[in-house]
Amino acid sequence: MQFNNVLSAISSILFKISNNQDRYQLWGGCFQEEPSDVLRRLNDSLCVDVRLYQQDIRGSIAWARELNRCGYITDDDYEAIYQGLKKVETEISEELCKNGRLSDAEEDIHSVVERRLRTHAGEAALRLHTARSRNDQSATNTKLWMMDNLTNLINEIKKLIMVLKDRAENEIEIIIPGYTHLQRAQPIRWSHFLLSYAWMLRDDVLRLEEQQCRLSRCPLGSGALAGCALDIDRERLARSLGFECVTPNSLFAVGSRDHILEFLNWSSMCGMHLSRLAEDLILYGSQEFNLVKFADQFSTGSSLMPQKRNPDGLELIRGAAGVLLGDAIAFSCVLKGLPSTYNKDLQSDKEIMFRSYDKLLDCFKVVTGTITTMKVNAARGEALLESGMLATDMAHALVRRGVPFRRAHHLVGAVLQRAAELAVDLREMPHEEYIAICPEFESKADIEKLFSWEASVEQYISTGGTAKAAVKQQITQLKEWLK
Template sequence: MAADRYQLWGGCFDEEPSGVLRRLNDSLAVDSRLYKEDIINSKAWANELHISGHLSNEDNHCIQKGLEQVEKDIEEELLQNQRLKDPEEDIHSVVERRLQQIAGDAALRLHTARSRNDQSATDTKLWMTTALQRIQLEVLKLIKVLVHRADREIDVIAPSYTHLQRAQPVRWSHFLLSYAWMLREDVLRLEEQRDRLSTCPLGSGAVAGCALQINRERLAEQLGFKRVTPNSMFAVSSRDHIVEFLNWASLCGIHLSRLAEDLIVYSTQEFAIVRHSDQFSTGSSLMPQKRNPDGLELVRGAAGLLMGDAFSFGCVLKGLPSTYNKDLQSDKEILFRSYDRLTDCLKVATGTVSTMQVDSKRALECLDPGMLATDLAHYLVRRGMPFRRAHHVVGAALRRASALGVDLQSLPHQEYVKICPEFGSAEDLQALFSWEASVEQYSSTGGTARLAVRDQILQLKQWLQQYSNAC
């Protein structure tokens, strides 16, 4: 085999892999991102081999010191060049070759009883352990911003929509908190995933396990895992943790996309409730007056790409024979891509929400008396009328107002009484046409009344407190 590169296999091969196969096979451009994890993995493995009596103290010392130097060298090169120029096919080969240059023959003992199958699976899990903490922090930052704005803007009353048609008046805070609660569920799901992720594959070998007597539980503890995988074939072939993350990222992306869509709509000149800051808007190359919410549109579009990544990796796994197959090499490319994309989307969403301006006056102007039709029905219910009948009565009032070219508030009192004698005095009816009074009716848990919204804010603040150091 070629003398200018270090390969972890090939002793029985007479010829080099073809160039086209190398282009498809080599993964260094992707998995170089795992260099720190691969070195952590290797240091723990060498240490366990030493403790178990399979590696001398001198060799272990050489390997440990050599790996520290390798990590430092790779880190400096990546800072300067953004990529490694080594000829090897993957980061595992790069680390071993560089280690041999520093530690000599001791490096040749590092891979004793270890396979790239369990090595790579462990590297990826180590990376994900840290990455999931980082992305969880980004979700928490967005929740914190939503809660802060909800607290500050609790007096803003705006229209809510169903079917994108005006529905009922709500506090703007109630709208913001609806997304805070969605994202809180994302955090809880990620917590569950992080616990399942904490299972160490190292020591499973290529497929059958480790032929040397080692203590896998001790090894897992060194690496920060809570437990070990119970079956070596499962350990090297399972990518459930990646599927789970991709599906989680897809769902989180959907939540961000829906928030983006709402804020895009509310920022149109037709709605004009929201104005986005210059930092998260762009202009038109032709029309000078344009202010485009491109950041939110990119977030909205990214949701489809995240869903596509989740689906595509499921297709890779479908029908694979046990245990490790090279098809699985695509796991890291998709994992890193989805992680990077979602992280950027979270940062854009957080920045957009924290810097946008809300026009409370315009929000009120978007309300119309017809949105209080349900309040009229509730008024009749409180006077003893069955709701289904009250619903029809108010519908008749809406028809009559439309025929006269007026809104519900301007419909003459005598018209109400003609439709239904149970309508009370003109003063009682007029008292219903108050946006504040309307929202204050919904005081039960989860409602849009001030106290109910305050309770939501308090709950979320108390929940966020457990992550206060991270935020």
């Protein structure tokens, strides 16, 4: 009779009544009252961490298998847990597909899974959490989710790089002004401009791939903070979940969120790169530049002005970059004052991580779609070119005749000043004016040869330059890397 009373007391602890619903709770043995409603609103995280249900179940199956291998649960209990968890996974998947959310009263996904497991596995479900804490469980789930999903970002970046590379290859003949300080500087190939962002994004891929070795360390088996009191094989457990190795210190394992902060910082850098690309395209798409035109599906209109075509997708990406940076800074602020091991402040990690991931994924898709469908105005690109952009070429021509570059720089400056005084284009300035400034301008024909946009860009044959051969070399390198 006394044993039955104990079981009844345990059941009353596991199941708490809240809003007329049974709520399964993983703690509360020494509590006499329920948390207040306002604390629950702040504390409960199911609406966020429900996205981890597959990783939670995967980790639980691996944990039960390890307990079974080490003799801490029987074969029958393991089989009941395994089959029960697979049923729970199916249930949750179907409910999310149908309703987009779970209506369970529990505070988090760990509690939901365990409560539902008990309906399928009975008392065996109560053995699943043996020697495990939500601290190492949550840390493991988050890492598993990142390992499962960050490749989606890599794939989207590679799609964008592919689009940039393809356009660069197909539009290699187009020459446009290159800008510094938003002032016309030198002629460049349109392809060269596109590829500048392809290389930027390639570095983003390499940075994220480089993070994988630190991400792929399994926290499971670290317990709440002190480690696992049972004789389990953490290395075997880690391998079964797809990790490369285990975390080397249990305090570090449950308290560190460096991998998330690293991802958020990476996301903010990606966002910054997309924002700069968006800004260039917004400028180039304006009527003043008129270098590109965006497709209807990536433009919007005005509620008042019928003629407007607004690049709202690109502007939203430019704004999103600020949000991504803000999330990285916000989470840094969460971490900076925490004492060691797990603190509830860390619960914000998943909300911020999911938000940054979702926003960045959408940004890449919008940029890729925008660039795939936009049209480039080659004639307008050439019309924006003006002879003053060839001043550097003139200086180089003097250098080839033995004039020191610094002197050549000043002499060409004098030529530009004289053309302005005469109110003529450099191409129209009389040859004797050139000779008067610098006798090395001895041949009128040589001067006339300088006024060629194609000849100008073709001078820059060094690796990474804007000459056709150098651009083709970049395209080839990107092709090889994308393979």
